[in-house]
Structures are given as structure tokens and as C-alpha cells.
Amino acid sequence: MTLHSIFSKLRKQNKGQYLILGFCISLSVLLITSFALMYLGPTIQEFLPEGGDTRKLATLLLGVTAVGCTIFTLYASSLFFRYKSREFGILLALGSPKKALKPLLFSELALVTCISTVIGLILSVPVSFGIWKLFETFLLPTEEMVYRFGWQGFIIGIAFCIVLTLLLFFAGRRFIRRTDIMDILRAGQKTEMVKEIPSWTGKLGIILTVTGIVLALGVPAVAAKVFYINIPSIFNLVYFVALAGIYLIILSCVSQSSAGKHKDKYYKNLVSISMMRFTAKVTTKNMCVIVLLLFCCLFAAFFGMLYSDTEGISIGENEKAYSFHFPAEEEQITKEDIENLADDYDITLASYTETDAANLVISYRYRDLIDSEYVTLDAKEGKLALFFPESIYEEISGQDISVEPNTYKTITNKDYKETLWEFKDGLYSAFNPDTGKNLELSFGGTVEFDALNSMSSPFAYVLNDADYQAAAASLGSQYMEKVICFDVKDTEHSYSFAQALQMEYVRHSSKLSDFMGNYDAWEDRKAQENGETYGYAGSIGLSSDMERAPYDWKYAPRLTVQMRQEHMQEVSVYVMLCLYIFIIMLATITIMSYVRSITVATDNKTLFESLTKLGAGPVYNRNILKKQLRKIFQYPALMGCTIAWIYALFMSFFNDMRVTPSELRNLGYLVLLIFIIWGVLYAVYRCALHKSQQILGIL
Amino acid sequence: MLKVNHLSKSYQTGATVYPVLKDISFEINKGEFVAVMGPSGSGKTTLLNCISCFIPHDSGEILLNGKNLSGLNEARLAAVRNQHMGFVFQDFMLLDGLSVFENICLPQIIAKKPVAQMETKAKRLCEIFGIDSIAAKYPAEISGGEKQRTAVARALMNQPYMLLADEPTGNLDSKSCRAVIDAFLQAKTEMHATVFMVTHDSYAASFCDRVIVLKDGEVNQELVRTGNRREFMDQLLDVLRTLGGDDSHDAA
Numbered sequence: 001m002t003l004h005s006i007f008s009k010l011r012k013q014n015k016g017q018y019l020i021l022g023f024c025i026s027l028s029v030l031l032i033t034s035f036a037l038m039y040l041g042p043t044i045q046e047f048l049p050e051g052g053d054t055r056k057l058a059t060l061l062l063g064v065t066a067v068g069c070t071i072f073t074l075y076a077s078s079l080f081f082r083y084k085s086r087e088f089g090i091l092l093a094l095g096s097p098k099k100a101l102k103p104l105l106f107s108e109l110a111l112v113t114c115i116s117t118v119i120g121l122i123l124s125v126p127v128s129f130g131i132w133k134l135f136e137t138f139l140l141p142t143e144e145m146v147y148r149f150g151w152q153g154f155i156i157g158i159a160f161c162i163v164l165t166l167l168l169f170f171a172g173r174r175f176i177r178r179t180d181i182m183d184i185l186r187a188g189q190k191t192e193m194v195k196e197i198p199s200w201t202g203k204l205g206i207i208l209t210v211t212g213i214v215l216a217l218g219v220p221a222v223a224a225k226v227f228y229i230n231i232p233s234i235f236n237l238v239y240f241v242a243l244a245g246i247y248l249i250i251l252s253c254v255s256q257s258s259a260g261k262h263k264d265k266y267y268k269n270l271v272s273i274s275m276m277r278f279t280a281k282v283t284t285k286n287m288c289v290i291v292l293l294l295f296c297c298l299f300a301a302f303f304g305m306l307y308s309d310t311e312g313i314s315i316g317e318n319e320k321a322y323s324f325h326f327p328a329e330e331e332q333i334t335k336e337d338i339e340n341l342a343d344d345y346d347i348t349l350a351s352y353t354e355t356d357a358a359n360l361v362i363s364y365r366y367r368d369l370i371d372s373e374y375v376t377l378d379a380k381e382g383k384l385a386l387f388f389p390e391s392i393y394e395e396i397s398g399q400d401i402s403v404e405p406n407t408y409k410t411i412t413n414k415d416y417k418e419t420l421w422e423f424k425d426g427l428y429s430a431f432n433p434d435t436g437k438n439l440e441l442s443f444g445g446t447v448e449f450d451a452l453n454s455m456s457s458p459f460a461y462v463l464n465d466a467d468y469q470a471a472a473a474s475l476g477s478q479y480m481e482k483v484i485c486f487d488v489k490d491t492e493h494s495y496s497f498a499q500a501l502q503m504e505y506v507r508h509s510s511k512l513s514d515f516m517g518n519y520d521a522w523e524d525r526k527a528q529e530n531g532e533t534y535g536y537a538g539s540i541g542l543s544s545d546m547e548r549a550p551y552d553w554k555y556a557p558r559l560t561v562q563m564r565q566e567h568m569q570e571v572s573v574y575v576m577l578c579l580y581i582f583i584i585m586l587a588t589i590t591i592m593s594y595v596r597s598i599t600v601a602t603d604n605k606t607l608f609e610s611l612t613k614l615g616a617g618p619v620y621n622r623n624i625l626k627k628q629l630r631k632i633f634q635y636p637a638l639m640g641c642t643i644a645w646i647y648a649l650f651m652s653f654f655n656d657m658r659v660t661p662s663e664l665r666n667l668g669y670l671v672l673l674i675f676i677i678w679g680v681l682y683a684v685y686r687c688a689l690h691k692s693q694q695i696l697g698i699l
Numbered sequence: 700m701l702k703v704n705h706l707s708k709s710y711q712t713g714a715t716v717y718p719v720l721k722d723i724s725f726e727i728n729k730g731e732f733v734a735v736m737g738p739s740g741s742g743k744t745t746l747l748n749c750i751s752c753f754i755p756h757d758s759g760e761i762l763l764n765g766k767n768l769s770g771l772n773e774a775r776l777a778a779v780r781n782q783h784m785g786f787v788f789q790d791f792m793l794l795d796g797l798s799v800f801e802n803i804c805l806p807q808i809i810a811k812k813p814v815a816q817m818e819t820k821a822k823r824l825c826e827i828f829g830i831d832s833i834a835a836k837y838p839a840e841i842s843g844g845e846k847q848r849t850a851v852a853r854a855l856m857n858q859p860y861m862l863l864a865d866e867p868t869g870n871l872d873s874k875s876c877r878a879v880i881d882a883f884l885q886a887k888t889e890m891h892a893t894v895f896m897v898t899h900d901s902y903a904a905s906f907c908d909r910v911i912v913l914k915d916g917e918v919n920q921e922l923v924r925t926g927n928r929r930e931f932m933d934q935l936l937d938v939l940r941t942l943g944g945d946d947s948h949d950a951a
Contacts, residue, residue: 013796095781
């Protein structure tokens, strides 16, 4: 018999401890690798635009996931080391040097980590495939979004395994260093110093939490929208006020130290209260982490809901499902080409219109951020904007409008809400660059039409027919654009046609159309005249062998069915990523709460023995334990969920100073989700209670 | 066998220093069975922990068989604990995943002794302490008295210079308590073991050859047993009563 064989026997006898640790490591590797396999797989990587915010946010979510997984694995390892500490303490007391125990612990850790990580890595492939298929059924509707395996995700998984192993070994090293025979001898008698906390701690905590959240969300929004001041990002430090508040609320719940007015209740729960009070520091810390994790968990879910709000792209009545504009000099696709293509795809065209529109140089007001202040600026003869005559607009849109002479109507999208940067009534004159004719204009209201609104920045405008003729008379063809709008009979099933049309459109585009989305020929001309470099000048590399039309293209076609498809895919990807975060955070919360409950049982074994000696029966002991464990679950669950919901409410409100019906609906879903989380936590509580009763022999 | 010279130990909380052991000196001879008694807070357990080198002392020296234990490094201390000291704790400290026999073998497993010799020794100890019938059982399957006898057998496995026991009868009923005391007496008579026991139990202490009484961190007096056990216990109870009380035991 050797120490090695003794360890091996102890391992067999206590395999439950190794299984728990192994399970947590496997789960954590499985979650992160399957997440990485999906996110870094070729399908999503090709789908997400290069360098875009979406990609940055998704990478951030991957980082958050990794942190969540690491926290719960390390927490599970603390339970393992706790169990190991008794073994080690006894062996140290019997004269075994730490040096001899170190390699044994590390070989055990290596064995558990190695097996568990390999299991996690192997399982991640079928799991990510399974989850993808599940999402495919509900969310990913196209043939383009098929599961494709990518090594990048697997490499991230392996890197995570290495980091996790190193952290576990670091925790093991720390455990060996800190293991002290005296800790083992004093086990069960260890208590913390308890300081009396003032009775107003809880109230102060609530005030700080609410103030922190309101300030963090409200001040930047109000400052920008009311005072036109940009609050620097350092202001986000105000979140620490909310964090301090959370800590104080939990501290006041945990360290309740006086009977107050409700003496009966206090004495009835005295044992339970004192148990928690004497481990106040560690309990408060643990609960704070769980509250924050719950917050992240619900916030991820709410974020997913915001993304899944697909109201943005809809095909309303009298809206054109297909619209594009291009320079009039361009030899673009003709009506005949479009009809031939439609025949190939068995599509019937409807309400086809083809018209010209004039780009005039506009003088307008807009807002910019200068030295942290939102300043209103006047751009005199600043840039080009697209103008439609009233009659043409009526023909395209099917709307009946009336534009008074010397006025204009601004074309906006449906349910438009003005942003900080632009004024719908900002335009005050239009100028013909070829004739020099200037037209003083005043705002005559807005018209809503999605198909035309995005063709020009800041807006496209409608003029009275006579005004349009006067302003656009003798305007060179380089300033004219051709606008084509039409519908098809069955828009929903015209996706393949839309794709083919788009490619045909790209093939017909020449150098005349090869510009970035923000390019403006007038600004370019002015820059050249002043000897300045124009930032938006240059080709975007438009070529006929492109797989799809570029995103950042001045003349990108507006094909609603394709936009909606892409939007849905984006939503799917986001919802999938957010749901993943949700699952991981929830897993972390359940494991942490479970481990804490078990720790309470093992730490208080002596206390329960003493209670029994004092005449407490199993029912009394069970009640004490129940109350104790219930608090471990209840306090953080209540706080975390309430704070997350309040945060979501404030976020929705301060976004545009109103709560829209869809936001209200999302807040309702969040309440449902909170109930589901509570259900899950209740199930974990029951398991933890059963196990703790077993440990204390009061089942 | 054991010589403690001018041992002092204090604890510090914030700026306040609490002296626990104040210049303690005594000697224990080979084959002696000695108990340390005293009211709560008198420093009994701290004294034992210092002698065991579980905690460092502030000043003074501890000589085990002439060897100074102060200033030994961790590896040497581990060797001393394994080879020259045997420990018996109040809550037995048996490894739940090992059988009684395997628990007894542990000190020699740590010392990497030959298996045949180790098993023979463990079997003999099982016979001596009457636990051979439960040798294959696990701690969860045996009584408190049996657990403590297993712990005593384990402590004697490497034939240490001294057996150090911290409240060995604290968790036991009177019957089991007697069985444990018998185990110590057996170790003393049959294996010539030296036993140093911290206890608050006058009944257990009345079996000792000598009792060192501590009060406020100092040796208050030493009582040597001259007459029969009953008389010695009465003597102990009287002393403790005058000192301000320790628990008494009426089982005799």
C-alpha cells in the first residue's frame, strides 16, 4: 500500500466529489466550445459584416460567456477543495509533508481536468449541431444558414480548456499553500467577527441602487436630448453606486442583528438568523455575485428580445417591395431585363414605375457633436439631396398629397421619430448647380414612404411640380438619377428572384455607381476645389463576380424580401447568442447556489448536533435548515430579478423617452422569464435541501 | 522524553495582545501518562498545539527526546510528527473513505515502510485494542469508542516517542470513554508509550500518573497520583473547584 493507492481508494470511495467537479468542467467546456463553434463557424462569420458593431458585440458576448463559465467552474472546484481539505489536514497531522501531497493532488486534478475537458470538447460538436438545428427550426429560415464546422471555434474551446486547467491548478496550488492543520482542527468552530450594522443600511442600499441605475441611464439620455450635451463614458462609473447599494441591501438582510418591533418573528428565526450572521462576509459576497449573474442572465435575454423585435422591416400597403436608384447616365438594367428575369423565376410584376429624380444642392441645418456638446450647424450649399416632383411622388407611392409652392415635404420612413442628428424641417433652400438657380423653401410637412426615404441623406424631398420644373431645369445629367419601383404578386416567395435581380443590377453597375454609402459628389467637388482630401472618395471595388451587393453602397437596391431575410438571420444569430449567455449564466447561478447550500450544511454540522443535544427534534432542525437555504435562494433571486427588470424598464424609457408597445410586451416576457428562473431555482433548492438533510442526517 | 522550557505564546487581535501561555516549564518522562487540566481559557489546547508544532510559539523551547523542535523546517516537522509523535483528536479524524485497518496503516504508508511489516504491525495493534473484528469496516459503520480506539492504534503505528491526545474522551459516552482510557493504559503498559493528554474530564485524568494544572496560562500546580484512582479523582475535583471550576465527571 502506498499513498498513491490510498488516494486511489479515497477517490473510489468519494467518487461523487470528483464527478461533480468533472461534470462542471465538462459543462463549462461544452458550453463555451459549442458557443464558439457556432459563432466562429464559417456560416455566421461570413454572415456578420467585417468590423461591424454586430461582430464586436458578439465577441463581447463570447467573452462574457467565458467569464461566466470560468466563475462557475472555479466555484465548483472550491467545493472539491473543501472536501479535500479534511483528507489533507489528517495526512498532514500524521506527518505527511506538503511536498508529498502536492504531486498527488495535481495528478488527481490533471486526471479529472483532462477527462472532463476531452468529454466537453467531443460533446460540443453534436451539441452545437443539435442547438443549431433547433434554432433552424424556429429562427434560421434560409438554406444559406446551414451548419458548417469551423476549426476556429474548436481552437477557442481548446484555449479555454488550457486557461481553465491553469486556473484550476492555480487554485490547487493556493489550496495546498493555505491548508493548515489548525484549520482542520478548528473546523466547525470558525466564525467571523460580526459588526453591528446600522438599521438604515437596507434603506440606504435601496436608495443607492435606484439612484445608481437612474443616473447611469437617465443622465446621458436627458443631457443629450434636453441639453444637447454628450456625457463622457467615464460617467458609467456611476454604476458603482448601484453596486454599493446592492451590497448594502444584501448585507442588511444577512446581518440582521436586532429584534426590532417584530420580536416574536426574530426569536422564532433566531438560530437561522445567527447562522447567516456569523458567515455574513462570505454569504454577502456570494449573494452579490449571484445577483449580478442573474442581472446578466436576464439582461442577455432582454437584449435578445430587443433584437427579435422585427417590426422594423415590414411590407405595408402601398409600399414598393422593390426599389432602386442609380445615376441617369448609367446603362442599367431595363424594364425588359427585369421582366425577362421575372419570367425565369415565374414571378409576376405589378405597378412598375420608372422615373427621374433630380439631385439639387441643399442648404440645411443639422446637429453635430463638438467638444462634448451637440451643436446645431448650418450647412450652406452643403450637399446634394434627391428631389421628386409631387405628381411623380403620387404615382410611385399611390398617395394623394398636396405641396404648396415654395414649400417641400420631407420623405420619412413609417413611424419616423426625429433623431438628435437631423431635422426633418432643416432644409431651407435648394440650388441648381448647373444654372445657379436658388429656390428658397419652407417646411410643408412630412410624407411617409419607406421605398424612397433611404435614397438620399439626410432625406429625400417632394416639391410642388412647378417648383421642381424651375429648380431642375437645365440640370446636367450627372445630377439626375433614375428611380425604379415595383411590386411582385407574391413578395414572400420572391427571394430567389430578388437575389438574381440584385446580381444582375450589380453586373450592370459601372464606375459611375462605384461609391460608398455616404459619398456625395458635391462635397467631393468642393473638397477638390479647396485642395482637401475627401474621405468618402474612392471605389468600393464593385465587380460582377461579387456574391452579393455591398452593404455600404450608395446605390444599393432596396429589396424588401432580401432585407427581411437578412434581418431575420441577424435576429436569429443574436437571439441564439443571447440565449446561450442566458443558459450559461443560469447554469452558473444554480451551481453557485447549490454549492453554497451544501457548504452551509457541512459547516453547521456541529451546530445541528448541538441543537439536537438541546432537545431539538428532526422537524425543528429541518425547518431551520429550510429557512437558511431558502434565504440563499430567495434573497438574490428577488433582488437580481427586480433590479434586472427595473433596469430594462429604465433602459426602454430613456432610449427615446417613451415606452413603446413592443417594449412593454418585452417587459412582460421578461416577467414570464423571471417566473421560469424562479421555477428552476426552486427545483435546485429542493435538490440542495435534500442533499443537505442527508449530510446532516435529518432526512 | 519531553521537556518544555519557558514556553510563551500570545495572540493578537488588532492592537490588543492576549498572552495565552506564560513562561511554562515542565518535563515528562518516558512511559509516563500525564494529563493537562484547567479551567476554560487556561491555555490547555494551545499548549498541546505548540508541542505538536501545529502553531508556532513566541519564546522558549520544546525538546522531544533531547531534540529542539523550535525552528525546524516544514519537511523536518512533518518527519517528527510522523515518526516521533502520535495524535489522537477529539473528533477522531479518521478518513471516511478508508477502512479501520487502512486508517491504522496510514502513518507507515506516509513513511513508506515495507508493506509486510506494516500489515503485521497493524494487525497486532488491532488485536491489542480489540478492534480486529471491525478492521474491514469503515468509520461510518463503527461506534465512537471504536473510532477512538482506532485513532489510538493509528497514533501508535510508528512507535512514537509520545502520544498526544486532545480531549480524546470529549465526544464519548462513559462506556466508550473507559474503553479509550483502557487503550491508553494498554499502550503505556504493553508498548511503554508516553502519553500526554489534554482533558477537562476529571474521571479520565484520574487514570494518569501525573496531572499538570494550568490557570491563566501558567502552571498552577502538579498533582502526582500516589494513592488509588478514586482518591486521586477527589483530589483533582477539589483542586479544580478551588481554581474556579472545570467540568467534573461523576462516572466513577
